[in-house]
Amino acid sequence: MTELSLSPKDPARSHADALVLATTSDDGAARLLADHLPRAVVDRLTALLPALGVKGTADEVLRIPAGDGLAADVVVLTGLGPVAAGRPGAEALRRAAGAAVRSLAGTADAVLALPATTAEEVGAVAEGALLGAYRFDRYRRTDPAPVTRVELATPLARDKAAKAAVERARVLADAVAGVRDLVNASPRDLFPQSFADEAKAAAKGTKVKVSVLDERELAAGGYGGIVGVGQGSLRPPRLVKVTYAPARAKAHYALVGKGITFDSGGLSIKPAKGMETMKMDMAGAATVLHVVLAAAALDLPVRVTGWLALAENMPSGSAQRPSDVVTMRGGKTVEVLNTDAEGRLVMADALVAACEESPDVVADIATLTGAQMVALGNQVGAVMGSEDVRGAVVAAADRTGEQFWPMPLPTELRDSLRSPVADLANMGDRFGGMLVAGLFLQEFVGETPWAHLDIAGPAYNEGSPRGYTPKGGTGMGVRTLLGLLEGAAQR
Template identity: 50%
Template sequence: MSAALSPVTPLGPALALAGKISARAEVLVIGLTAGPDGPEPSVGEALDDATVEAVLAHLTAVGATGRPEEVTRVPAPEGAGVTSILAVGLGKADDVDAEQVRRSAGAAARALTGTGTAATTLSSLDLGAAAEGFYLGAYAFTSYKSKSVPGADGQPVARVEFLVESPRTKAVKDVLARALAIGEAVATAREFVNTPPSHLFPAEFAARAKTLGTEAGLKVQVLDEKALDKAGYGGIMGVGKGSSRLPRLVRMTYTGAARKSAPSVALVGKGVTFDTGGISIKPAAGMEAMTSDMGGAAAVIATVVLAAKLGLKVNVTATVPMAENMPSSTAQRPGDVLTQYGGTTVEVINTDAEGRLILADAIVRACEDKPDYLIDTATLTGAQMVALGNRTPGVMGTDEFRDRVARISQEIGENAWAMPMPAELRADLNSKVADLANVTNHRWGGMCAAAIFLREFVADDVQWAHIDVAGPAYNSGGPFGYTGKGGTGVPVRTMIAVLEDIADNG
């Protein structure tokens, strides 16, 4: 069993502010835009004109173009104060926004493996985005590597200095501190997702969540299998009873606003620490990726801790069901009927549609607190990837709040897309023996049908959004931007941005 994660555990490089390149810097990272007459460097005040001209000559000589995330490293001219220059493409100047800076910073960080200290001028474009990109681009999960493989997994860059005009001002320090907090939260979610199921099972997951929450000043409650069974959490118990490692429910409460009129938000995240599919077992190929089936829970835990760290003026309670879905003599069977928390009965047609069963229990419990808003997120359906691919979360829910969440997600670069819940799919969830079936009798509109199932458990007066991150929560392909292989931390940045928006606007 590994040690519990702590908010002080460094999961990325040290980040610092500087007015000029320090003596300890080895590499200077600059931006490079693609202009009509060739690449154009973005160096702020870090280099004089003659040095910039020499750097540009070196870059063009080796074919640098400035296309997005292109990384080119050349020796530094004499007098630059560093040994090499790393130029990262930003694309066309008119297209450079915060997300492009974030992605390019991430690409640069991934190219700095083995570097002690780097300085960068990307901070002159957007300090917050550059800091987030460097922190997340440098993230690597190495907890279970007993030895280093030369050239394959060298140490990420240890320290990044962001060159800014006024490094000692409070406003600039606050921007960096916020970016670091966000980077730590996303990296924490990644760390949870990347931890193998042998080491992250429901009881351990709950213990780590409690440690994080307690250190952040949150009120934390953990229900074990006896408490869950006594209280009637039939969905969580039904999914988790096939495993020797029994389920948990974690409640984490942050009170950021004392006034009665302050908005309150419930967060719910799917925490299936490993999903075999149960009796409806999954194909063996690729099943190892099901270590990521608690990505929604990881994001929710990281987000409520981040809300406390940022001191948001909003009240947030996270309700996180945790279970391991295994086939055994005690596992639930296709055809079983379970009683969800709150009394709704569900016929289990497919035990691999387990996420919605544990979410339903958690949603009902969350609604008992009478929140103004509820966001649930889950690696819920393969249909999300069929509809939207591996990088675009689907958002369903009450129309106004669904659209608000999707808009904010697009603004901050996680790019969630609003999706409908077609009325005709509801009848396909009818059961002959229970109130509901957990799946439809066909494969069409699976992402939307899962959301329709969850809607049955959301209180009528709650503004609700469901974020399906089946593909976006885990990157099984090659690294890109600030995203490496494995857990991505999506949708932490979406949820914290929505919480900030609610705190500011209600």
Template identity: 55%
Template sequence: MPPTISATDRPLEKLTGDAVVVGVGKGPDGPLTTPGAEAVDRLLGGRLMGALADLGARGGEDEVTRLATFGQGPFPVVAVAGLGTPRADGGYGSDAVRRASGAATRSLTGRASVVSLLAAVGGAPDDERLHAVGEGALLGAYEFTAYKSDLPADRPAPPRAFELVVPDAGAAKSALARVRAVADAVALTRDLVNTPPNDLFPAELAARGAAAGKKAGLSVEVLDEEQLAAGGYGGVLAVGSGSTRGPRLLRLSYRGRRARRSVALVGKGITFDSGGLSIKPALKMEDMKSDMAGAAAVIATVCLVAELGLPVDVTATVPIAENLPSGSAYRPADVVTFRNGKKAEITNTDAEGRIILADAIARAAEDSPDYLLETSTLTGAQTVALGGRTAGVMGSDDLRDAVVAAGSRVGEPMWGMPLPAELRRGLDSATADFVNANPDRLGGMLVAGHFLAEFVPAGLPWAHIDVAGPAYNTGRPWGFTPVGGTGVPVRTLLATIEGLIGD
């Protein structure tokens, strides 16, 4: 069961739980106290800060120090989360609070009830701060245990409960309702990304997406192979031709009350990417179950928009295929015809994401949306350029910059990238309208952006978010980010859409 979250304005000494979480900052001579830490310190007879100093705590980001209270307070454990260096005004930004909250709850696995005073880190506990604390707590508590045989279904673990200490519990309800909705959307994305590909093949991803859409009250459409052929989706069919499990196209549509804007979402749904005939190296190929992270993100985002009841029309177009080598697989030198009639010469079957996205973008554009947002684990070049935590964003200048700003607000780092005109020449083909991949690997992320741009109608503001690294964490957990599926960029997509509504 997902964890619960609530707020209380009762005095700390009248609360109980398995643990209490507080935050401290990082100062030049050791940890800096906060109102929450001071409250716990009083309960412990003034021993908290001294104990932290004795243990060598510094208050840095991702630092969590757990202390036993030995009966000196109403909680057996105090988890002290580092907030990092304070801002010039002495406070801490939402991202620092969110990250500290997530790091603390990750460290408290097995603790069913957790009381958090991280809302009290300086400044008024407004909706933004409450959202950061609650979101960090829920995202940090995420665990994917569906395939753990030592967790029997008939004896599930008790649900975790988080309680935030605030001045006015009633005023916090609306903020926490939004926290719950966002955390559920991120968890859905993570669950889909973490599911092994033998269980999440194209038809199954389409079915799970359709089920989530119906639950959210969305209009749902799923196209199978025959319908894809009739609709001219040559790219989706080509990439899916090597697998015995046929491709699909999923469409989820939300119509908001009093909507004045319409947004098209597109997400890449490669349920497993072997590279096809241009096969990948065996090392780390298992991570390619995450190649449908873009699809998972847009499915969750349109459902989240519906749950929040935003005044906007949103349609998610999700192309889904499995890229495998076989006697029926598409080949280098093949020419693929897309839904909009354009043709590409295939030079690399491992550049398959752009092939299915081309059909999906062409279809999404037929709805004449005001904006088009696409996200995908598109290129390994993204990780070469920006690493594993920062997504690359390309497209129309204004919308690209709006996406980057939205990512900054919610704590999902984004970096705007150019589309230099000279790189488009790398897609020239003597046979077709263009090739799908340039053998010159320089600027690979940007060349892929040029390919996608070929399918965006003139005048349509668009942005592509390359999350090849950020969508799937293969390193150590950090902040509220677990190993495996991260849920990036659901929160950025939501923040971008809300910003477009307000324009």
């Protein structure tokens, strides 16, 4: 665990293993942003930039000897990219801090002297540093530990707003780390019951209450989607309800998360390569769990009810078949045309349960469709639903540094979900598959204001680490949903 604190000390006199400074790529040339250091030090380091090939671009990190005038052992130059109007944006600071701290694994301590002169900027640096310090070491012990201590050098070290921003950053980083840990866990260890146990353990000692429906209670309650998806596994499904209910809450938000702890595709089995990352198909449920816990930790005056729809989608003699008809919570029937379109089935049941409590808003988050990646790639999520809620999600994402793109729900695609034997089918047109999946979920929310977030690509990073984002689980969506709740708290 990385310790993080604010420090009013002169960074030039800080006896640390590393002093982190920012560079920028303004006007096609690298520039050092270190006005808080002695002029002689700035001039000396600036003169080195061309010879070192420093470009100041995002994710560029370079170590050099500290040299005269600095008490630290080394200087770490971390790139911000282009800086508009002379000030870096919050996301540029997050990413630069994260890239620098990630590169300092195995280091005892570091001082971050980045250009943060407002409480918002200090909070962004703190977020990036803590997110970049993340390590998943459950199964291997050979990687160097994250940097032990990080000081943020700032003139706002004693400012109440800056301190509050850092405390929020700690809560947020803990939530993201919790999601990443669950997503990265082996499906041998994380299955519906063990996930439910993890939720109970995480909520112990907090203001959050957890209740669990097992397979018998799900069947009795008419949760045909969750039961159908989970019936092919020896490890039965669960529906976990996570509740934070403060007194005098300003609003009630319901969050629903897809929790397929492993997705083989069922009898409509995936190719072997397509299964290699399918332990991450529960990222939506992990996100919901930790957003509710974060809302409670921040004492937000918003009631939040989380629903984790947990199942393992496996092929076996007891698995559901293409052409099976299942009856969902609330009574609608669905013809299962493809058992690999299972996420929408478990989500539909949970959405009905969530809407039965008449929340003001319901938002669901899921690694739902490969079509999302085709449309938007692996760093931008999609959001569909009621125009006002969809807009609020996009605004929250913009404020918190995540990328969600608003997408439509074209009514003309709804006909492709028609079934000759049931109320609707679980598959429709292949083209626009992300939108078709959204239309399917829309059938189960009635008149409740609603948004659907598809994070199939951004939830898991198969490439190299970047900024504060590690390889593996990313925690994408935590900041946006927490920002959505914070927005509701401020109304």
